[in-house]
Amino acid sequence: MNEDINMLIERFFLSRNYQPSPGDRLRLGENLILLFKGKGERVIVSIASEKDLAERNSLLRAVVKAVSLKGRADKVYIALPRLYASILDSKIIRDEALGLLIYDERGVEEAVPAVNVSSKNADIAEWIEEIKRLRREMLRLERKIESLSSEIQRLKSIKPTIREVEVKVEETIQEVPSFLKDNPWINILSQRGKEIE
Amino acid sequence: MSEEYKKRYTFGADYGTSDFKFGPIACGEKPEIIENRGYFPDKESIMYRIVGTPKDIVVGKEIPLYLEAREDLASRLVYPMRNGIIKRDDERAWRVVYEITRYGLSSFRPADPEFDGFYVVASLSSVAPKYMYEKFFDIYRRIDEEERLVRAATIIPQPLSVAIAHKVPTCVVLESGHGNTQVCPISRYPIRSAILAINRGGGDANALTAEILKDCGYGDLAREEALVRMVKENIGLVPLDLDKAVKVARDEPERFRAKFKVKGTRITIDLAENSWMRFLIGEYVFNPKHEIFQSYFRRGMPRPKDVKVGDVYFRGMADFGEAIVESVELCPIELQPHLYRRILLSGGNFAWKAPEKLRDVAIDSATKMERLLEKQGISDVKVTMIEDPQFSVWKGCIVYGYAVPEDYGWSWERMEGWLKFRE
Numbered sequence: 001m002n003e004d005i006n007m008l009i010e011r012f013f014l015s016r017n018y019q020p021s022p023g024d025r026l027r028l029g030e031n032l033i034l035l036f037k038g039k040g041e042r043v044i045v046s047i048a049s050e051k052d053l054a055e056r057n058s059l060l061r062a063v064v065k066a067v068s069l070k071g072r073a074d075k076v077y078i079a080l081p082r083l084y085a086s087i088l089d090s091k092i093i094r095d096e097a098l099g100l101l102i103y104d105e106r107g108v109e110e111a112v113p114a115v116n117v118s119s120k121n122a123d124i125a126e127w128i129e130e131i132k133r134l135r136r137e138m139l140r141l142e143r144k145i146e147s148l149s150s151e152i153q154r155l156k157s158i159k160p161t162i163r164e165v166e167v168k169v170e171e172t173i174q175e176v177p178s179f180l181k182d183n184p185w186i187n188i189l190s191q192r193g194k195e196i197e
Numbered sequence: 198m199s200e201e202y203k204k205r206y207t208f209g210a211d212y213g214t215s216d217f218k219f220g221p222i223a224c225g226e227k228p229e230i231i232e233n234r235g236y237f238p239d240k241e242s243i244m245y246r247i248v249g250t251p252k253d254i255v256v257g258k259e260i261p262l263y264l265e266a267r268e269d270l271a272s273r274l275v276y277p278m279r280n281g282i283i284k285r286d287d288e289r290a291w292r293v294v295y296e297i298t299r300y301g302l303s304s305f306r307p308a309d310p311e312f313d314g315f316y317v318v319a320s321l322s323s324v325a326p327k328y329m330y331e332k333f334f335d336i337y338r339r340i341d342e343e344e345r346l347v348r349a350a351t352i353i354p355q356p357l358s359v360a361i362a363h364k365v366p367t368c369v370v371l372e373s374g375h376g377n378t379q380v381c382p383i384s385r386y387p388i389r390s391a392i393l394a395i396n397r398g399g400g401d402a403n404a405l406t407a408e409i410l411k412d413c414g415y416g417d418l419a420r421e422e423a424l425v426r427m428v429k430e431n432i433g434l435v436p437l438d439l440d441k442a443v444k445v446a447r448d449e450p451e452r453f454r455a456k457f458k459v460k461g462t463r464i465t466i467d468l469a470e471n472s473w474m475r476f477l478i479g480e481y482v483f484n485p486k487h488e489i490f491q492s493y494f495r496r497g498m499p500r501p502k503d504v505k506v507g508d509v510y511f512r513g514m515a516d517f518g519e520a521i522v523e524s525v526e527l528c529p530i531e532l533q534p535h536l537y538r539r540i541l542l543s544g545g546n547f548a549w550k551a552p553e554k555l556r557d558v559a560i561d562s563a564t565k566m567e568r569l570l571e572k573q574g575i576s577d578v579k580v581t582m583i584e585d586p587q588f589s590v591w592k593g594c595i596v597y598g599y600a601v602p603e604d605y606g607w608s609w610e611r612m613e614g615w616l617k618f619r620e
Contacts, residue, residue: 090259177225179592180599185361188385189600192613 005103009034009045009079012101012108018043031065041074041116045101050081059084067096075114077101085111203603206348208315209594210301211358212294214278214374218591219301221315222599228591229304231257234276235293256296280376281322282506283329295336302346314341314348316603316615318594323354323372323381324394324506327609334616341618349615351598351607354392356381358593359543363583367532368539369521371566373482373546375399377511380524382536389612391527393520396511397485397501399546402429405481405490408498409474415466424459428466431457434559435479435549437568439487442558446473453555476559479549483565484516518569540566540580543589547582 010020018038031052034045046069048062059080066078077099080088085102090112093100099114180186204222211218213233220228236255260274277283277290284290302315319333330352341347356370360383367384378395382388406429407419418424432455436442446453455468455475468474480487485501494500501513512520525536547562560568563580570578583589607616 177222177592177595179226179362179364180596183361183364183596184366185364185596186600188366189361189597190602192601193605194602 008108043075044069044073045077047079074116074118200603203316206315207598208317209591210319211590217297222595236260237273257300285328299340316598317350318598319352320355320358320590320594323356323379323392338618349617354387355590357387358590361593361596362589367535369536370541373544380520391524393524394511396513402482413468413471432475433478434475435565436476437560439480442476443473518573522573537578543583
């Protein structure tokens with residue numbers, strides 16, 4: 001069965017343009033680790049079989065191990081039998097930036113996609129740069145507001161001439177769904193409240 | 198708030214028996230859809246203690262991730278809208294309604310900084326009692342307090358939504374679902390005093406199909422509800438005239454032979470010389486009073502009973518023709534011919550096949566209804582099966598919210614208008 005699972009997972013990644021890495025199988029404690037490369041990133045899959053999960057606390061241990069692998073690749077997945085996956089809170093997996101693969105004899109399914117951890121770090125650097133840029137922009141706008149408010153003060157002193165302009169209200173919805181078009185109920189319902197008075 | 202704002206942020210919510218269809222006007226022709234159910238995970242489970250406490254209740258597309266392979270699954274998976282009515286004290290069902298409503302509204306929260314809540318139009322069964330309206334408004338008020346997502350709300354009966362979506366201002370809507378059937382005359386307003394409820398739906402046709410399977414030697418399969426429903430949908434036929442259809446089918450068993458292979462299994466159901474029984478299934482939906490059904494009642498098949506649910510009386514055995522006449526006759530005489538002229542059939546219990554080669558004796562639901570009304574002496578009728586039954590209630594909600602003026606306040610007497618939770 002273990003070989004079957006490995007093959008299913010390998011097929012899953014091959015279909016997504018990933019290739020097994022050299023030295024692609026390791027064993028970490030009870031769990032088998034598979035390595036894949038593709039799309040410019042490295043992926044680790046930590047597989048826990050039903051046999052591995054027989055002991056109390058073993059599911060927790062499998063999750064902890066998967067978390068510990070995070071520094072070693074761009075993405076880390078934990079693969080669990082469907083029965084065990086159903087009792088795992090997917091939020092924990094998401095919070096840890098792990099991915100979750102569910103498998104049974106019929107195939108493998110990606111329940112939670114993994115987050116690319118290295119690109120996440122790059123994202124943080126980008127965000128810091130963006131915050132700095134926004135701060136500069138804010139200062140510039142503050143100065144602009146100051147100059148505009150002094151301009152307003154100046155304009156207030158001049159008496160304006162008011163001219164009424166008829167504004168045509170555009171339809172709120174650009175493309176009207178078919179059930180609203182030529183529907184006699186629109187007219188009927190829009191009279192609600194008026195007909196009673 | 199302006200009329201323009203209301204039009205932009207009208208939100209439809211159709212609480213169907215199986216699915217919750219929801220979304221703002223911006224969805225276009227199709228709303229979002231999730232199953233109308235909630236899952237209460239077993240928080241005492243050892244695995245949850247190990248990996249962390251899950252939510253109290255799970256709704257929406259995440260449910261399959263939480264399901265446990267346990268015997269008590271049925272009691273933990275709650276479908277709140279069975280038969281269109283939720284009991285006042287059914288706390289778990291109300292909890293599910295709250296969660297799916299919040300889920301629906303939150304998933305469409307716009308990024309627009311001017312957004313200050315939706316104008317929500319909810320649609321409920323026409324037999325939903327007044328306390329359900331109160332409870333729904335409480336839910337919307339609570340969600341608005343917590344998340345400022347509901348500027349105003351209103352509730353309309355589902356048959357009215359169907360009539361609105363189909364652009365018919367005067368008609369009778371016959372809505373038949375799994376558990377019951379509602380007859381609702383409409384003339385610019387739903388005529389509430391003439392609404393009639395029938396305690397019979399697709400579930401009763403399933404019960405008869407199970408009896409037929411037992412009689413034909415498939416007693417072991419008759420216990421599987423999903424399979425029975427599949428058999429019903431695939432072999433059931435609506436007869437033009439039951440006695441004549443049974444006679445013709447007995448004379449020509451090969452032409453009417455009902456053989457059904459269950460996809461992906463080795464099971465094949467063949468009614469062989471009893472294939473005439475397929476007509477009983479369709480007839481029972483429309484008219485359970487035919488004497489042929491007496492033998493099934495005598496053998497223990499439950500007879501659809503007159504019951505009271507909440508404040509509403511549901512008839513058991515009324516045929517659909519009688520029910521429409523009885524309901525229409527509660528309306529003003531001048532209006533009655535106009536109501537008979539447009540009858541809309543809605544709901545899965547009217548989806549019957551009428552194969553071309555059996556057309557001499559097997560008919561569709563609309564023709565059957567016309568025949569039943571003919572028997573009642575009503576001839577100038579036009580019965581239509583509604584198109585797009587899945588989303589028509591949601592569409593009706595959107596039109597209603599779009600058109601009803603923003604300043605038309607809710608009235609408990611008229612049971613319409615906008616209920617606002619803040620100034």
